[in-house]
Amino acid sequence: MPKIILAECKQEVSTFNPVPSEYEDFRIEQGAKMLPYFRGVGQEISGALTVFDQDDSIELVPTFGAKANTSGGVLSASGWDRLSGSLLEALTGHVDVDGVYFSLHGAMQAENENDPEGFLLQEARNLLGDQVPIVISLDLHGILTDRMFEHSDAIVTYHTYPHVDFVETGQRAATVLSRILNDGVQPVTARVKIPALVRGNEMITESGAVSACIELSKEIEASDAGLSAGVMWGNPFTDVPELRTNSVVVMDADAEAAKSYALQLADKFWAHHEKMQVPLTSLEESILIASTVETGTVVLMDAADATSSGASGDSNAILCELVRQGYPGRALIPVVDPAAVRAAFEAGVGATIETSVGGAFDTERYQPLNVTGRVRMLSDGRFKSESFGWDWDSGDTAVLEVDNVTLVVGTRPVSLFDRSWFYANGQDPQQFDLVVVKSPHCEPHMFADWCASLIDVDAPGATSANLHSLGHTICERPMFPLDEIKDYQPVADLFSRE
Numbered sequence: 001m002p003k004i005i006l007a008e009c010k011q012e013v014s015t016f017n018p019v020p021s022e023y024e025d026f027r028i029e030q031g032a033k034m035l036p037y038f039r040g041v042g043q044e045i046s047g048a049l050t051v052f053d054q055d056d057s058i059e060l061v062p063t064f065g066a067k068a069n070t071s072g073g074v075l076s077a078s079g080w081d082r083l084s085g086s087l088l089e090a091l092t093g094h095v096d097v098d099g100v101y102f103s104l105h106g107a108m109q110a111e112n113e114n115d116p117e118g119f120l121l122q123e124a125r126n127l128l129g130d131q132v133p134i135v136i137s138l139d140l141h142g143i144l145t146d147r148m149f150e151h152s153d154a155i156v157t158y159h160t161y162p163h164v165d166f167v168e169t170g171q172r173a174a175t176v177l178s179r180i181l182n183d184g185v186q187p188v189t190a191r192v193k194i195p196a197l198v199r200g201n202e203m204i205t206e207s208g209a210v211s212a213c214i215e216l217s218k219e220i221e222a223s224d225a226g227l228s229a230g231v232m233w234g235n236p237f238t239d240v241p242e243l244r245t246n247s248v249v250v251m252d253a254d255a256e257a258a259k260s261y262a263l264q265l266a267d268k269f270w271a272h273h274e275k276m277q278v279p280l281t282s283l284e285e286s287i288l289i290a291s292t293v294e295t296g297t298v299v300l301m302d303a304a305d306a307t308s309s310g311a312s313g314d315s316n317a318i319l320c321e322l323v324r325q326g327y328p329g330r331a332l333i334p335v336v337d338p339a340a341v342r343a344a345f346e347a348g349v350g351a352t353i354e355t356s357v358g359g360a361f362d363t364e365r366y367q368p369l370n371v372t373g374r375v376r377m378l379s380d381g382r383f384k385s386e387s388f389g390w391d392w393d394s395g396d397t398a399v400l401e402v403d404n405v406t407l408v409v410g411t412r413p414v415s416l417f418d419r420s421w422f423y424a425n426g427q428d429p430q431q432f433d434l435v436v437v438k439s440p441h442c443e444p445h446m447f448a449d450w451c452a453s454l455i456d457v458d459a460p461g462a463t464s465a466n467l468h469s470l471g472h473t474i475c476e477r478p479m480f481p482l483d484e485i486k487d488y489q490p491v492a493d494l495f496s497r498e
Helices: 029-037 042-052 076-090 116-128 146-152 165-183 213-224 255-270 283-292 317-325 338-347 420-424
Strands: 003-010 026-032 059-068 099-104 134-138 154-157 187-194 226-232 245-252 298-300 331-336 352-357 368-381 382-384 391-393 398-400 404-411 434-437 454-457 492-496
Touching: 003 042, 003 076, 003 116, 003 338, 026 029, 026 076, 042 059, 042 099, 042 492, 076 116, 076 226, 076 398, 099 116, 099 165, 099 255, 099 352, 116 134, 116 213, 134 298, 154 165, 154 187, 154 245, 165 226, 165 298, 165 454, 187 255, 187 298, 213 245, 226 255, 283 317, 283 454, 298 420, 317 404, 331 420, 338 368, 338 382, 338 398, 338 404, 338 492, 352 382, 352 398, 382 398, 382 420, 404 420
Parallel strands: 003 059, 003 099, 099 134, 134 154, 298 434, 298 454, 331 404, 331 434
Antiparallel strands: 026 059, 187 245, 187 492, 226 245, 352 368, 368 398, 382 391, 398 404
């Protein structure tokens, strides 16, 4: 009876967010409790279980599952030590297992570890031995390090952005592991480094230029010897030594095919890299444009403060500019500010309060704005995401009406890649003249398909697509668009456990 370990550790961080993440920011599931939890949610391990459950001979060994409640700043040293220690302790004693499925994100960073995923894989390998196959899944915004390749047998990545294939990715990873255990396939991996940090609509896998890479990746996986293929363009905001874009191909015992395909993927990607940037509109001009739209809703994409990408969520930059210009329409804006929420709760629904909003955490980028507002709604901040039905928690949350602006104010950051936080707090974006969306992209039906105008704003923030504004110091260089790259010659590196 083959025994398969299940483990998870997932967080995406922005190095440029001044607020450190902590152990308490993670949802933790351990041991036997993991199975009912993952069978009830749509995540990677959930998908893997649908594959493993079809084989009655498999004995599942659930160990430790950790997923950050939302992206954030660099994990504190104490938080990382506790998290990694707990996970590795859960693996101890399982040296008799036959395989491991490890669900990772890839864009973690801790104060005392720039390659958390690589460290976990290295230590897991030390505990379990060289002969146990380890298959991992990763977000395509993850960072790939040599250490990750050296201590895993196969890597499986998402194929979609915006991400909608969590379950399918887990299924693909579980299938690869099953083929290693049951069919004797021998994974060999080719990786090509691509010196590019990219953002923007061309990265949308349904319609952007990157779709050619995804289509080829799927063709490779469907081939007789194909096990896994993809392009990972990393998280531009996680400033670590091996940050870059990578093409990755895993084949069954065919090194030459793996190298050839990985080079083809890199070529397809590099052919379009210059347009894989976001055309940004200045903060001042964005509000001027919004003021000219007479009918419909203007959506201002404030990706610089995208909490799902690692920002702090406390930007009031667009709010301040709306006030400065005297924008006349009704606006809906999300912001994180614990002190403002406390003031609203102390006053109660219907009360008028004087408080400040914004600049609660990122005090170098944002200055608090003093406002007078009416408390319209209070909640505990617990709700389910519109996208996947996941449980989210923004802490105590208040809705404040400040003249023509409605503010949804939370105690802690929560992902904003859909409309669920607005809906959970009684606000319908389509009823406003202007809506601030703190995300680089949402599924089209949420905003893009119905809004009158969508503007990508060049606002300050820890996840700004204006990468020159962030201050990378340790990532690989030269790197587009931080540097000019005149001559790129792709090279395929091979990794194999055999």
